[in-house]
Amino acid sequence: MQRRTTPDTGRRSEASRRAILDAAFALAGEVGYAKLSIEGIAARAGVGKQTIYRWWPSKGAVLFDAVLSLTEGREGAEGMALPDTGDLEADLKLVLRATVDEFADPAYDRPLRALSIEITNDPALAALYAERLEGPMNELKKARLRAAQEAGQLPADLDLDVAVDLIWSPLLSRWLHRSGPLTHAYADAVVETALRGIYAR
């Protein structure tokens, strides 16, 4: 975003930016992405359309920043760390159950689904998403697995990227393609099978 020279204008700009992002996220949840429009976001945020177009080229770009600001709002990476009680399996189940709950909530499902479609469609947005959102999230996931490695609970030569995909992809795929029920029981089964393996289950 652009910053002006006087503090007052800067504060007003920041307030407008915040209002626009909140409006975009809320509207995407209420009306869905197809009916989301710059006009609608502007009306909801109480700003002019040109204010939005000054900072973002498209509704997809606004929504992207709105989703990004969800994580930024939670006091940085510190506040976002995965739980670590020492029991990896229990901690992962807690996290995946929370993801199931999030996907079941229309206020999250719709904006996140819209963002996923944009990313699937647009390699440039996918790269930006990987760099600014998925990358940092994956680092948090890998940090939790690394702690388990250091505690001797996971092999030292584990490929952490593959492990993260194995744990988190089934929920993502099932959610996107609506290919089966997304329940806490499913989240638990995924964690158990990923950790112990299909051979051993």
Added chain:
Amino acid sequence: MQRRTTPDTGRRSEASRRAILDAAFALAGEVGYAKLSIEGIAARAGVGKQTIYRWWPSKGAVLFDAVLSLTEGREGAEGMALPDTGDLEADLKLVLRATVDEFADPAYDRPLRALSIEITNDPALAALYAERLEGPMNELKKARLRAAQEAGQLPADLDLDVAVDLIWSPLLSRWLHRSGPLTHAYADAVVETALRGIYAR
């Protein structure tokens, strides 16, 4: 599709249907889904627009049937069975490497990506896809795992749906969100880790 009473008309209809599906798949691969149009499909197939609209309500519906006809063309479920050499790990690697190759080919990547977006967006289409394409594909995958169960290579109480998701979701997610390199080495690592588990890897 509608069928007329005389055999001649039936044959002509079938030829038109085939030409429309081939044109839709090829065009989606060449120009991408955003630029795919009923007009373009009609021109490529050598039929009138109204012929397409008689059978399909939208370009998404045409593309759906085009992807579906890919599998129907391969002499039914018999011809589609997963390889079974008795070595489950080797067989799964072969299948996942072939999927990696398919995703890397623009002629497949673009139509399949477009279809995935439609499914993500449209619950009704997702249900149809689950019933007519993903369901039958999953049955083939589960049949291979069941054979391994019967050979005593997998536990009798294995949840086959969870196992299928664990093996196939990582590739799907990585492809859709372009979140990392999709290589044969990655396919191999996913199979190995899914079978043996993150604990054991």
